Ligand SMILES: Nc1ncnc2c1ncn2[C@@H]1O[C@H](COP(=O)(O)OP(=O)(O)O)[C@@H](O)[C@H]1O
């Protein structure tokens with residue numbers, strides 16, 4: 001059974017704001033499939049999610065649920081055999097799906113930066129750290145004097161806790177933790193609107209990870225960063241995220257602010273995830289496997305994709321897909337709606353108001 005008391009004191013005592021937020025990215029009804037030899041694999045299915053300016057939105061779920069696919073889809077970086085089959089990606093009002101590949105290339109990195117588990121794949125092995133950062137600064141200010149760019153690069157790298165001597169180094173000479181910091185430095189130099197961090201801390205040891213998370217939190221406030229934090233580590237989410245989206249089998253199970261997620265989870269899958277974490281030492285705690293297996297996305301279960309594993313499954317769950325609907329009792333006119341407080345879940349236990357109060361998301 002899920003017990004909210006299990007999480008007492010687990011979240012850091014950081015004030016989180018509850019004001020209305022500006023939506024920077026609006027994902028609408030997005031579907032991504034991979035054409036495999038055994039058939040079409042539905043990795044992301046009709047998914048809608050908003051990212052607010054200045055927030056850290058955690059995206060969690062078991063391995064294979066579609067988190068990386070969603071992250072890459074936002075950058076339109078899905079490669080064959082994958083394809084975005086429908087949906088919109090509204091970024092500052094423009095649907096990225098309508099942009100040409102050339103326009104997308106400019107936007108990638110500049111407006112939306114993605115940081116992967118292994119930054120070596122994104123860094124140029126024959127370019128020094130200084131050259132990487134100067135190049136990023138020049139994207140915005142092509143006329144900046146080399147000496148000034150060099151100074152800025154040094155300031156930036158020091159702000160990220162790396163000595164300026166390391167500017168001369170090449171990527172392979174840095175530790176994994178330093179390379180992650182360099183990636184953040186590049187995103188800051190580019191003044192990226194959105195940073196998508198996909199399991200960025202997974203390969204770091206616990207202490208380096210904790211330092212990196214502290215740094216991210218500081219930078220978020222200092223630079224007003226907007227981060228989509230993809231992780232299978234619920235401890236990372238508890239420490240850093242303002243809101244959390246829980247994915248299951250290519251769909252969203254629940255979306256809410258981090259307090260509600262830990263103290264008042266509505267979806268049985270979220271409850272199962274939290275209950276399967278053995279203790280509140282969140283720093284080192286990864287999501288433990290729940291009973292049963294994640295769905296086969298080539299022939300996913302009908303209805304709610306979680307129903308074969310759900311302790312509360314009803315007949316309707318085996319037949320009809322539940323929509324993501326409001327499960328809080330904040331009125332539509334409430335100032336907070338459209339901001340952090342909206343609590344959404346896709347579960348037949350919570351669809352009783354359909355037609356009156358509930359709106360589909
Ligand atoms: N290039 C690919 N070709 C075929 N299937 C893929 C490919 N990439 C991912 N998938 C499948 O898509 C689903 C979602 O994968 P992914 O987005 O990597 O999940 P996560 O990041 O949550 O672990 C999985 O079933 C995975 O096997």
Ligand SMILES: [Mg+2]
Nearest residue numbers: 067068069199
């Ligand atoms: Mg992944």
